[in-house]
Amino acid sequence: MKQVNIINFLDINKGKLATTISEDYKPVFLKQGDLDGACGPYCLMMALLINGAVEMEDVNDLWNIKLSSRLGKLVKAMREHDTLFTNGTDIKDIVLMVDNSFGK
Template identity: 35%
Template sequence: MSSIKVINTIRLCSKGVLAKDANGKYVKLHKRQGDMDGACSVYSLAMALLCLGVVTEDDLNIYNKPDRRTQKGKFLSHFLEEQGLVRNGYYFSTLAKEINEQDFGIIATRKCRQDTNDIIDIIADTLDEEMPVIISTDFPDGGHAMLAVGYETNNEEDAITKILCLDPSEEAPNFSSWNCIIDVAHKYSKSEYPFDNITKSQSYKVALGDILIIEKRK
């Protein structure tokens, strides 16, 4: 028998997957990137900020200009305006550095992939603290970033079998809290790409890369 854990900062209803924004209003969480935009990590960051309740839906509206007189406005302007079209992706090391250089009360902790089992456990431990995790996957043609919002375990072995994610390159889910599953049941495989990345539109082999933990500065 399997069990599913989803962070309690999001909820699923007839309107889709929602998170409570900085105004205390439940808003749609999923953000989808454009076909030419490689900034999947920035889209994942935007969803993480909504989960943390530190930005509003209007803050992320493309037609609203951030108020650069505020720390939040400077933060949003940097990531949503100054970077422009990020075609080749955003390295987690760069993203973490730039987040931590901003004075917005948000801190990013990058965990490097050294051992697959360790990184899976760190993802699960962070989700157990009701915080989403920005994760990266590697595949033969490149890499991708998504927001992990839950996981599945096998109760008999207490082993994590799947990581449940919101993928910014896919359609928003309307009947589950995720639109992507990373099947990590074969974590002991010696294959370079041991896991199955499964979405509505495709399925392909991946390896887990680095992760970013985004949290409020204490």
């Protein structure tokens, strides 16, 4: 039988999941990119997939991609930016990477 467990000390505050264990509401939910700053590259890869510029098989194996291909050049630029994108990426970073990989 399926069971639903209620966590009493969680609530939504200002649109964010938060804990009510202390007097202050403290956010507790993390989403993709919160820890590694790679949300920009994830969005870019999804946009390239949607537009047919890359194939899922290629995106699923970025470590073994031919670096001289258009996608490979993009992956190389992402690696040079920093493996974990600890400083995040902004639109200028993404535009530069795409322009250098896929052309203008």
